[in-house]
Amino acid sequence: MTQQVLDQKVQQAIDQFNALDEKICHFTNILGLLGWDARTYAPKKGKPIFAKAKGTLSTETFKLSISKEMGECLDTLCQPEVFHQLDLPTQSCVRERKQDYEKSKRIPTDVYNEYVVLASNANDAWEQARENDDFSYFEPYLEKMVEMKKRFAEYFGYEKHPYDALLDEYEPGLTVEKLDPLFADLRESSIKLLNRIQQSSRKPNSKIFDQNFDVEKQKEFAQFIIEKLGYDLDAGRLDETTHPFAMGINTGDVRITTRYEQDNPRMAIFGTIHETGHALYEQGVNPDYEGRVIRRGASFGIHESQSRFLENFVGRTEEFWKFFYQDLKAHFPNELNGISLDEFYRAINAVEPSLIRVEADELTYNLHIMLRYEIEKGLIAGDIKVKDLPEVWNDKVKDYLGITPPSNRLGVLQDVHWSHGGIGYFPSYSLGNLYGAQMLNKVLSDLPDFYEHIEKGEFMKIREWLGEHVHQYGKLYTPGELIKKVTGEELDAKYLVDYLEQKYTKLYDL
Amino acid sequence: MTQQVLDQKVQQAIDQFNALDEKICHFTNILGLLGWDARTYAPKKGKPIFAKAKGTLSTETFKLSISKEMGECLDTLCQPEVFHQLDLPTQSCVRERKQDYEKSKRIPTDVYNEYVVLASNANDAWEQARENDDFSYFEPYLEKMVEMKKRFAEYFGYEKHPYDALLDEYEPGLTVEKLDPLFADLRESSIKLLNRIQQSSRKPNSKIFDQNFDVEKQKEFAQFIIEKLGYDLDAGRLDETTHPFAMGINTGDVRITTRYEQDNPRMAIFGTIHETGHALYEQGVNPDYEGRVIRRGASFGIHESQSRFLENFVGRTEEFWKFFYQDLKAHFPNELNGISLDEFYRAINAVEPSLIRVEADELTYNLHIMLRYEIEKGLIAGDIKVKDLPEVWNDKVKDYLGITPPSNRLGVLQDVHWSHGGIGYFPSYSLGNLYGAQMLNKVLSDLPDFYEHIEKGEFMKIREWLGEHVHQYGKLYTPGELIKKVTGEELDAKYLVDYLEQKYTKLYDL
Structure with a gap:
């Protein structure tokens, strides 16, 4: 030719x-x-x-x-x-x-169809199991699901560990070989840090949230925060759901939801900031990518890095509350009467081992993820049997967090993911923290007055930085390419380790 | 074989x-x-x-x-x-x-594509024309649209009048030959009745609505009414839009919207009842028809018969307000203070020629439809030229209603339909009234205590009747077959004519 x-x-x-x-x-x-x-x-x-x-x-x-x-x-x-x-x-x-x-x-069509039916049935079984606090409802379905996922891993192919094939679904290019040392570093330092925190005489007063915070006022405040953060309400909307989420329909339509709990305003505040982080990502993708597969986020882990960045590295800082606390107090003058900014700031950053992942603090959250990761790897490698899961779970929780779930409902049955077939998904959450901390390190060198901006309630420069270095690209780069492009390095746990170390050393006078 | x-x-x-x-x-x-x-x-x-x-x-x-x-x-x-x-x-x-x-x-593909583009552009032009009160913006597009619709009529084919082909889009089987005498009867009697009403010394006090009716209270009342009427809120929802509508997504999901005007509570009250009529139809179709084309309403006219039935034959009766007026008063104790039920009932049924179709009363509404029908027929037959439309419109309004639009915005430019290509749609509205009145006549013979039920706020029997005779069938029967099955007769204008005659004779002491 x-x-x-x-x-x-x-x-x-x-x-x-x-x-x-x-x-x-x-x-x-x-x-x-x-x-x-x-x-x-x-x-x-x-x-x-x-x-x-x-x-x-x-x-x-x-x-x-x-x-x-x-x-x-x-x-x-x-x-x-x-x-x-x-x-x-x-x-x-x-x-x-x-x-x-x-x-x-x-994946052969009949196997895929079998999988879809299984996922639906397994989800029903999980709901029943959770409701009745009885793992045996879920066990046979989870066993089938693990077998199915092992088959998927064989269909997809992998070089070393079958779990690699599943990880790749959520974080393209990630392998056990790469992830194990990252999580090992993070685990070791987190457990040490947790022990030191538990020995500290500093005891944040989380009780301040055990009051009635009017939901309408919470709504007003959430609306106020997201606008300040630069979420474009002409290209999105905020609604209410039991399980908050962000949904990027297109760059001009990225919707978020949140949950309001009368006796826990942290849920709505940090949940809303978290989802806003996801939303700013999707609103910020190059509009030329509209109608192309690259219009979405680079990976689940990178997406989570953006929500965690806003929630934790911005939203849980002292500077953030130097700006917003007076507004929050204006919304809840009685409830926050006599609570100083410092007391409030310490309370929202209280570290305490707990049973439920979604309610965990910034430090112990990663331990929740890592124990799930270990279990998933073991299930797929065949080292852990589904029937032993409740015991394995409780042992790991004891090992990682020093506490023991009093029931499976507060233990192995708490998450929906496995019932849907989402084995390989959990690491994304901690990857988000790792990516985010590494990006934060770069932001701080590019924008030395990062915290001054936050303290003034000016988020434009931070948004612009994230927009320029992360958001605009969508899926143009793989997650591995992107983190290297943004920070000049491969993903390294030291940034999150250092960040946590510094943050809690100061907070708990360690 | x-x-x-x-x-x-x-x-x-x-x-x-x-x-x-x-x-x-x-x-x-x-x-x-x-x-x-x-x-x-x-x-x-x-x-x-x-x-x-x-x-x-x-x-x-x-x-x-x-x-x-x-x-x-x-x-x-x-x-x-x-x-x-x-x-x-x-x-x-x-x-x-x-x-x-x-x-x-x-329809050749290229013609259809041309039509889709034209409809979109014509709609933009109509909006501009309306905004600027200048028909000339819309004129060239409407001319093209009329030409396009004439071509459609030729493609579709027809026996006598090209407009038949367009009517058939909305009301299968209907022709000019059938519709002309129906509308002629209705027109003649309506104009006579209107003249008598205008000479009556009875002057309903519509001024009672010129007050501030709190929108939140209106919402509560609307919610109260639709539940009473039997609208299943587990299979639907009520939202707010500028142009109210009902949308039947499936039999378990039929959503309605309404509009709240602070200085005109009639808009929300009757608008909501109207859309509830549409919704009860779609909620009531045989669920076995789900996933089949017959799951929808029999025709636009039959659909409108159900909304008009609820709005007018139920919602504008004295009995309806005997039941609901105390609740309305409880919502608006100051605004309705000293207004008797009789005064209120007369006010919601006040007849007055007006310029805007969607705000017209039950009697003059049909005159608005008929003048549009005459114009559409003339445009498609070539007897009326688009460029003459403003003049033709104003002449017809004068002729039918005795008043003259001061502007095209309040005249020929008021409706969106033509810009979308919806020529042939307007008759559905009055067909709804005709079908509805004929059904009412049958209901009254099947349920002699029809008005007693309404007065007690019991709508179950009425809903059951409509469900059994109309709703359940969806599109199983053509509109012609259905009206015959329900009432034993072909569509006949006499029922609406008699109904209007009786209603207003009583109301205006004619």
Whole structure:
């Protein structure tokens, strides 16, 4: 073929690929909205009926992603001499679709259908088990799920550890070999730090939150904070759900939800800031990527880095509350009467080993994640049996946190993830903290007056930094590429370790 | 072929048809939800981006409805010897899909695309024209739209009047030949009645509504009424929009919206009752029809009959307010202080020629519709030129209502319908009144204590009657078949004429 004919063929494949990519993105965006609706405003009688409609669109979307047409486009565009001619955004889109195509194609249709049914049944069983505090309801389903995930790992393929294949689903490129030392460093230092904190005579007064904080006032305050943080309410909205989440439908429509608890205003305050972190990411992706697969966040871990950054590295600082505390007091003059800024600041940063992951403090949170990671690895490697899980769980909690769950409900049954098949997901949460701390270190060198900005309630510069270095790129880079581009280094646990060390040394006079 | 082979082939076609029908229904339901979201909670920056995703799903749905597969199924199932073997629901689904297929197929793709673009541009132009009170912005687009609709009429085909082809889009089977005498009877009697009313010394005191009615209180009252009326809030929800609507996503999810005006509580009260009428219809369709094209209302006219029935034949009766007025007064003790039930009842039924259709009373409303019908017929027949429309409009308003619009904004530019290409839609509104009155006559003979039920605030029996005779069937019957099945007769204007005559004779002491 002449160069001209070749070019024409390539251009055709590019156009066809982009059209297909856009169609899948459009359907995915719609599915996102349907998910938002189901969790916010959908009336209960309609949900099971509508789930079928959603299933139809979901199947259609999946079919497109593994269609013959997609395969042909990818065949053409992945030829090295063609691929290197593509611009970077197109290369990244091809990379993403290729991964998706290869993985999905490897799972036989009947196995996949079996998996979908299992996930649905396992979720029902988990709910029952949790309600009745009886692991035996869930056990047979979880056993099947673990077997299924082992099969998936074999289908996907891996070099060293079968769990690598599952990790890769959430954090492309991550392996046990890379993650083990990161978590080992973090674990060791966290447990030491926790011990020192527990021996400190400083005892923050968390009791200040055990009062009635009017929910309408909490709503007003949450609204005030997110606007100050730069969340664009013309490109999003804040609603209320039991399980808060952020949903990026497109760059002009990134919705967040939060939960208001009358006797615990921390839930809404930090939950809202957390989701705002996710939302700023999605609102900040290059709008030229709209309708392309790279429009979303780089990975679950990178996404979590943005929410944790805002929640912890901004929202739990003394400077943040130097600015916001007077407003919070104005909303709750009686409840916070006589509580100094210092007392408040220490209270929101109190460290205490607890049983429930989602209620854990900034330090012990990672221990919750690491014990789950160890268990998941063991389950997939076959070293841990599902039937032994309650015991294994409780032993690990004792080992990591020094406490013992009085029930499975407050132990192994607390998280929904495994019932949905989300084995490999948990590490993302701590990866977010690791990525975030490493980015914070870079931000502090680029913006030496980082904390002065926060103290003045000026978040523009921080948002701009995150926008320029992280948000705008979406999935243009892999998470590994991105952290290196942003910070000049591979992911390293020392930044989070140092951050935690410094923060709590000061807070607890260690 | 043996009978067995034939049966097998038919069964295959039925299965394939049902699967395709279900897929289209699922996509249509999703499109319904997207429409609801765009009109309620979608943030403004996301809308233009999301419109593309919606467009993709819309196109996909359209393609399915005219697909080769659909054509083949219909070919098999429409053979008379096959069709008569089908059960009634399947026959009705085949009938509906066949009509849709035939019509859509007849419009060349490029013409259809041209139409979609024109509708979008014409709508923008209409908005501009309305804003600037300048018909000339809209004129060239409307001219093109009328030409386009004439072409559509030729594509669709018709026996006598080209407008028949457009009417059929909204009210299958209706023709100018059938509609003209119905409207003639209604027009003549309405104008006579209006004249008598205008000469009456009875002057209802509509001024009672010119006060500030707290919107939160209005919301409470609206919620109270719809629950009493039997709207299932576990299968729906009430939100707020500028233009109220009902959206039936499925039988378990029928959402309504309303508008609250501080200085006009009638808007929310009667608007909400109206939309509840639509919603009870969709909530009441046989749930076995879920996922089939017959799950929706029989026609626009029949749908409107259900909303008008509740709004006017129930909601504007003296008995209704005998029950609800004390509750309304409890919500607005100051505003309604000293206003007797009789005064209130007369005020909500005040008849006065006015310029805006959506604000018209029960009697003059039909005159607004009929003048639009006359104009649409004239435009499609070529007897009326678009450029003459403002003048023609004002002449007709003078002729029908005795008043003259001071501007095109309050005249020919007031309705959105034509800009969207909805020529042929307007008659549905009055058809709703005609169908409704004829049904009312039947209800009164089946339920002699109809008004006693209303007076007691017991709507169950009325809802059951409507459910049994109308709602459950969805699109199982054509509108013509349905009205005959329900009332034993073809549609006849005399029932609405008599109803209006009786109602206003009493109200105005004529």
